[in-house]
Structures are given as C-alpha cells and as structure tokens.
Amino acid sequence: TLEGDYEAVYETITGTAVDTPDDQCTGDDEANNVYGHGRIDVEDAVDEAPAGKFGSLSGTVTDQHGDPVAGARLVFEGGVVREATTNADGEYAFERIPAGRYRVSATKFLYGDATGTVRVNRNAAAVFDTEMELLETRTVAGQVVDGGGQGWPLDATVSTAAGEAVADTDPLTGEYSLVIPDEGDWPLTVETAYPGYEVVTVDPDDAALIEVPTADGCLAPGFGSTTLDERFETLAAPTGWEVVNNGDDDFPWVFDDPWGYGNMTPGSGGYAEANSDASDIEALTDTDLITAPFDLSAASEPTLSWANFFVDGGIGSEAEVLLSADGGATWEQVWYTNExxxxxVETVDLTEWVDQTAVQLKFHFTDNATWAYWWMVDNVRVGGCEALDGGLVRGHVTDAATGTPIEGARVVDPASGSGAVTDASGMYVLFTDPGDRTLEVSAPGYAAGTAAATVADGAVTGADAELEAES
Known part of the structure; x- marks a missing residue:
C-alpha cells in the first residue's frame, strides 16, 4: 500500500506522468516550470500503485418498520476515515476500502443515531446493515409578518439552529411549516429576504405568528421619511436633484452601476456612485450630488442618515456632505471623511437648521487626481423612520422564450416614481402607492414590458413580467 509512504507516492505519480514540452518559463521536455515533471496520468498511476490490503463494504439502513432510510450519513472510523450517504433505497457501498476494523456511526435528522462495528477483510466483501429509529415528530406551522408597523407578510426562511429543518415562507402570505422532533429543544431562526429586518430566534411553541422587527438604519421597504427619502431605484438622477462634474474626466455621480461593482452599502438595489477607480490614472474625479430643496422644519427628527461605502486605502480621496439653507449661495460642511x-450607516444631527424650510444637501467626492477608489451612497433620508402609506409589489422578471431570470431589470411605477431592480434570481420588491398600478419593466437587450398590480395598503401583491429578447 502507498498509504503513509510519501516517497513512493511521489515516485508513482512522477514515474507515470506524461512529459509535456513547454519552454516559455525555462526547462526542458522532461521537466519545466509550466508542467513540472509532466501531466499526471491518473489511470497509469493507479495501475502502477501496489494493490495493498483492501476489501469491499456495503449495506442498507432501514427504520424500525423496515422502510429504507435515504440520506443517512455513515462515518467509518478505523485506520482511515470514510463516509457514505445512503441512496433512495437506503443503500451504500464502497467498492474498495482498506482492510481493518471500523467503528460506525449513522445519523439523520428526525432519526435516532445508530452505532456499530464492522471488520473488512482483505479481498473480501463485508456487509454492515443498521437500523435507525424514526422519532416522534411535530409540525410547526405559522406566519411571518413585519413587526415594524406595516404588518405585511414577509418572504423569509425559518430554520432550526443548525439548519436540519428549513422552510421558506410563501412570500405573499408569509405562511410556512416544517417538521421537528417532538422531544428536545429546537429553537427556530427567522431571516427575511428583504433588507432592513433583524434576524430573530423564536421557540416553536411561540411560532404561530412571528413578528420580525425592523433593524436600525431604516432600510426595510415601506419605511422612511416623508421629508426626504431617496433609494435611487430608478437608476437615474432623482427628480429635482443635480449632478455637477467639477473634474476633468467624464465620471460624475452615476446611478446605473455602469462598471458592475454592485451595491456595497448596507442598502440594496440601486445606489449613487462616484468612482475614481474607473477613471483615467492622471485625471481629476471631482463631483457633486445635490438634493432638491426640502422642508427640514417638517421632519419628525432633524437627522440625516444614509447607507454608506467609502474606500480610499490612504490614496488621497475625500468625501463630504455640505448643507445650504440659502438656495446654494453658501454651503457648510456637516460630515467629512478621508478614511x-x-x-x-452614517447619521448627522441637523438640529442647527431645524427651522429652515428650504434645505439642500451636497454629497461631494474628490480624488484630488490620485486615482483612488469610490464612494457609494444609498437610502438618503432626512427625518424619522416611519411606516409609510402604501403596499409591496414583488415578482420575477424572466425571458419570455426561455423562462430564464433576468438580473438587473428595472421595474418602475411611473405614477409614484417608485422603482426596483431585479436580483440574480430575477426577483424585485417595490414599495408604491395603493391602487391599480401599471409597472414599466425594462432590461438591456429586451423590449420593454409591463406588469399590472392592484396594490393594497399594508399588503403584498404579486406581479411577474416576461420580456421579449430583441432580435
């Protein structure tokens, strides 16, 4: 046997390797810096290796009723450790396994563990069958809903702590069910598919109605401020906002992720991005993003917050937020970083301007011509975090011919201005006003389409769309 004999393993592999000439990194036909001693020939190496002391091992796992147990995990511990998983008929097999004595353990969720021993003799066929007890179980069923004030059903995953049992909710009703053992402690972890919610743990006895609270940062859809709340989901400059290019390149603030970096902030979907890394090495990237005027005196809280991602690495870029209460004639810095x-999630106290009725904010980025990295901004909010009037629309955008999900499709409600961007599975979630809505759906390489939805206040409505590929 070659086990533990590293020199013999080396000689077997190199001795059967196929010489492969390649002189681009020096060397010769037999040994070079591209293929070493040649390409490994697995079949010849196995044929060359000594037979050693091996046998075969197989068996079947059944429950106490004689029914096969599929998916049972068996671990054989002896001179070596080997693992196997039973097939649909409860069977497993090793055609070749080192001879010796093995301790065996068999495990599967909802079954009692089984143990035993087996001896594998050289050139002989060993059999190890075992029985696992199917445990008494209980079904846990319930509903997962928003606990922040909207109360709508949530798309979420409910699972046991180690993931032995997992159930996804119906995204339109929040309903779920899963099976766990009747005995023992089996706390359930609940994690939503939407941003802005906490991960909670509940006891199965309290899982009929699971209300998930919103997390800090006000990132959950349907929550925000009526004073200023911008999530950049239309992938364009928001209405009334201004982008200024102070640099000598063509890279001011952008909103459609033209370089494919993806939203790195704690937010999701669309975002605003000032990117020096995408610019020319010697060019100056310097740009302003200026909000439309808003009435700070009407805000429930005089606080600015946004989802943030600024990276410089000590190269030389700077980011700052400035405030103007006089139509942009003068600006005062309220936040700054070069680290x-x-x-x-960044927050700024605006109490000093709490009586102002026409406030503007300027997000200014400069790389000082150092060819640095980027600043990403999302979920710009002034005021408190309140449950807004409206409902959720969710669905999938797919290719009409193939059914393939379309990532990066834009879904916009032109009546409200609300928008969303589909993820890798083609899914989108959009918060908009109640009523009959016609959503506009578009994606590069596809003809534009629509999706109809009747949105109810505090509810979730489904609306899928299929797009025809352009010829």
Missing part, C-alpha cells in the same frame, strides 16, 4: 468607512 475608509465600508458598509456603514
């Missing part, structure tokens, strides 16, 4: 702040 990395990655995936943070």
């Amino acid at each position: 990395d702040l990655e995936a943070t």
